[in-house]
Amino acid sequence: MVKEAAISIICLKCGHCCIHLDVVIVSPKYIDYDLDFSVNDVIDYLEIKRGGNRCPHLSESNECKIHSKSWYNLTPCYQYTQIPDNTECRRGILELNKLK
Numbered sequence: 841m842v843k844e845a846a847i848s849i850i851c852l853k854c855g856h857c858c859i860h861l862d863v864v865i866v867s868p869k870y871i872d873y874d875l876d877f878s879v880n881d882v883i884d885y886l887e888i889k890r891g892g893n894r895c896p897h898l899s900e901s902n903e904c905k906i907h908s909k910s911w912y913n914l915t916p917c918y919q920y921t922q923i924p925d926n927t928e929c930r931r932g933i934l935e936l937n938k939l940k
């Protein structure tokens with residue numbers, strides 16, 4: 841079992857990563873499984889979403905559809921970081937300011 845990471849970035853849910861970055865995501869075919877991210881199996885659950893492609897988990901209203909999953913805090917998206925830790929995402933602030 842992968843250890844749960846402390847929250848190290850406060851994602852403002854601007855959707856930038858979900859569309860423009862290469863991101864390792866949980867394969868859509870596994871989202872209804874009770875994933876435990878055990879080390880032997882974890883590679884099977886994951887796939888790379890390429891930058892420029894909309895993540896299949898991003899809803900039309902730009903909400904992540906898997907945030908509510910019990911295992912979401914073990915995903916690469918949740919464990920994304922910045923320095924200093926536990927601060928609002930600087931990229932997200934930039935992206936949201938563009939919309940004002």
Ligand code: SF4
Binds near residue numbers: 899904905906
């Ligand atoms: S899984 Fe969720 S947070 Fe991660 S890239 Fe996809 S929509 Fe964004």
Ligand code: SF4
Binds near residue numbers: 851856857858929
């Ligand atoms: S750029 Fe920051 S705020 Fe936007 S989705 Fe990525 S982590 Fe979240």
